[in-house]
Amino acid sequence: MRKTRGMSSTVLPSLRDRQKAETWLTLHQAAVASVLERGLDSATVETITARAGVSQRTFFNYFPSKEDAVLGLRTPVMDPALLEGFSFHRDVLGQVSRLLLAVALSAYEGVDQVRRRELTRQYPHLVHRMVERMNEAEDLVRSALTGLLAENPQWFAGMGEEDQPADVADVARIVVMTASIPLRFTVASGRYSPAAGLAPDDLAPALSLFHSVQRKLL
Incomplete structure (x- = not known):
């Protein structure tokens, strides 16, 4: 799904926000790569975090489940x-x-x-x-x-x-x-x-x- 058309200028994200976005993307990409390599059942949180180079605790700070990481899902928000x-x-x-x-x-x-x-x-x-x-x-x-x-x-x-x-x-x-x-x-x-x-x-x-x-x- 693409971004909403006609959006006005946006505020640049802070360094912390950029780092969080990079970690989120790294985990998502690691989850997808693990599934493609091992299959969904064998792609565990442990294998995903090892590939991403982060702790399992960090993983659960970003995703509530392996499935969310594989699909790249976030908790929806109401602006x-x-x-x-x-x-x-x-x-x-x-x-x-x-x-x-x-x-x-x-x-x-x-x-x-x-x-x-x-x-x-x-x-x-x-x-x-x-x-x-x-x-x-x-x-x-x-x-x-x-x-x-x-x-x-x-x-x-x-x-x-x-x-x-x-x-x-x-x-x-x-x-x-x-x-x-x-x-x-x-x-x-x-x-x-x-x-x-x-x-x-x-x-x-x-x-x-x-x-x-x-x-x-x-």
């Missing part, structure tokens, strides 16, 4: 700046879908996407770990949306049963689940290239189709 300009007065589905993409990118970016896909094809159970990270990203977005909805109760007023109004957390959950459909559809489509990755504009065709289908269903 508060992503919520700036969010509005319930325009295309909520599109905004939440793009928010999901941005948070997912924080977990998936920075590695060879083609190699990652090759590894998941060779070891299908690795996909489970990627799904878990996506679920974590959805949890972050759902939590943020719950807060936004709590500040805008008029948006979901009248939802739910007459004697039991919809709960704000439930509304946030179903919105996020719905908004994940265009993202998953785009990734699964033939138009998606692991080498090129995804940017917010790439969701436009799926969002347009979703809106058209939704109008027919209602």
Whole structure:
């Protein structure tokens, strides 16, 4: 997945941040090399750290598991700046879908996407770990949306049963689940290239189709 288009100038990382990034990349590359050389089962944390020249304690400061190191996965994060300009007065589905993409990118970016896909094809159970990270990203977005909805109760007023109004957390959950459909559809489509990755504009065709289908269903 490629970086979000149209980003403004960024602050240069500190020496400590650069060193941490280099250690993270060294461990990831060592994990991939160990899997290619030995196979996933034989590529242990011990063999990975020996190849990387660091301690096992250092390994677990960067990755919670061998699978995360092999895939180059990070814990997803929610940048508060992503919520700036969010509005319930325009295309909520599109905004939440793009928010999901941005948070997912924080977990998936920075590695060879083609190699990652090759590894998941060779070891299908690795996909489970990627799904878990996506679920974590959805949890972050759902939590943020719950807060936004709590500040805008008029948006979901009248939802739910007459004697039991919809709960704000439930509304946030179903919105996020719905908004994940265009993202998953785009990734699964033939138009998606692991080498090129995804940017917010790439969701436009799926969002347009979703809106058209939704109008027919209602």
